[in-house]
Amino acid sequence: MNQDPVAIKQVEVEIIDHAFREGWVVPQVPSIKTGKRVAIIGSGPAGLAVAQQLTRAGHDVVVLERADRIGGLLRYGIPEFKMEKVHLDRRLEQMRGEGTEFRTNADVGGSIDIEVLRASHDVIVLACGATERRDLNVPGRELKGIHQAMEYLPIANKVQEGDATTYDIDAKGKNVVIIGGGDTGADCLGTALRQGAKQVIQLEIMPRPSDSRSSGNPWPQFAFVYKVTSAHEEGGERMYSVNTERFIDDGNGNVRALLLHEVEMVNGKFEKKEGSDLEIPADLVFLAMGFTGPEKGSWLEQLGVAFDERGNVVRNDNYESTVPGVFVAGDMGRGQSLIVWAIAEGRACAAGVDLALMGETSLPAPIPPTARPLV
Structure with a gap:
């Protein structure tokens, strides 16, 4: 099947x-x-x-x-x-x-x-x-505005529960970048959109999946196909085959942008594509790379x-x-x-x-x- x-x-x-x-x-x-x-x-x-x-x-x-x-x-x-x-x-x-x-x-x-x-x-x-959260040890990690996903999502849930009245981490009006293409990243995306983020981009180091199952991925195996969650239906952008090289300072100790580069698989390892450097704005970054x-x-x-x-x-x-x-x-x-x-x-x-x-x-x-x- x-x-x-x-x-x-x-x-x-x-x-x-x-x-x-x-x-x-x-x-x-x-x-x-x-x-x-x-x-x-x-x-x-x-x-x-x-x-x-x-x-x-x-x-x-x-x-x-x-x-x-x-x-x-x-x-x-x-x-x-x-x-x-x-x-x-x-x-x-x-x-x-x-x-x-x-x-x-x-x-x-x-x-x-x-x-x-x-x-x-x-x-x-x-x-x-x-x-135990997976971290991203690249230059600029210490900048303000960079948070683990599980520092962000519980706060939003507490506001929903009525246990808190304000968001300690608020995406309203900000350029938000989420590093990690899984479910937790999608949860951050949906939450940021609801808080009124200016822009939300979700980064994934893996290539974009195909729209349908390949012959080598039959049912009942887990379907490795491109999926659009309810959060993604609401907005946001997804970028595939990219890796974060460093976080860029605004001069006051806050994150201003991310320097990315494209990657490709070479002998089972991700290698940088030369000349593919890209800078994207970021006022708020969430690390959603698993545990x-x-x-x-x-x-x-x-x-x-x-x-x-x-x-x-x-x-x-x-x-x-x-x-x-x-x-x-x-x-x-x-x-x-x-x-x-x-x-x-x-x-x-x-x-x-x-x-x-x-x-x-x-x-x-x-x-x-x-x-x-x-x-």
Whole structure:
């Protein structure tokens, strides 16, 4: 098959929205309690998936979140125009009704000692995501006006939530450049347009994808084709096969422009095209180049978990780390990925935890930790 699959997303969305409207989605309170205590560090998609499954299995579950609201990436990393937070909040309401406990401003390694947490719980689940940001170390990086995408998007979400009244980083009237051609970059683009940016340009080092699948990229592999997101439909410009050489100073310590050059692939490496230098104006720059793995806090070292060659936490087939009783779900073990993978991993990790606690489990395990998309 070499054509697009039938789109069923809207059908599925309408079904679940209708179910919530009609009150058919209700808390599934466990009939039996096991007395086992589980602490989940991180309230993103993986952590929430683990929590709901284990709560329903009868365990006492607490979710610890260092931010001031529950949701992690779902709350602060995805703009409201892309995912309305009502979808998250209604699920959290259901989970609270089932008995899951949530604690915000819970800083593990800070106000919460990891060893005390371990001693007071039968199992710890690490679901902190891959939040170590990839940076761009080129001349001028220190200039004002250059920010990581995840310094920008959470602020916009807080304004939408009513938790803030003004944007600490505001694109209004500015020339905005986004370095990185992925979903996070598109989220920055849509947010900047909504703030009234004068111009928005998104840069991508890879060449522009073709408009249709190639013969070597058949279904069901991920489609490497040119895509226009809802944010791109609203405006902005995309530039492909370009690399940032340096940031240019306005003379007062602020970024004024970017010096770019075109690149081409030579023997598997990007090489500069001579004579292709280009300067583009920039008052505000967002780095959206992905993440390199989980943050390596001192509490992780204290915990004693092992890391693989990519910097992710090592786990076995049941999602248990090298430290007995400490499990890992989502991007913290997989590396930067998609929400659907995080949810699937969370549910599978819950099965591993339940098995370890009870000696048996009836919880589903959708995927093993080694599962990867078809490419």
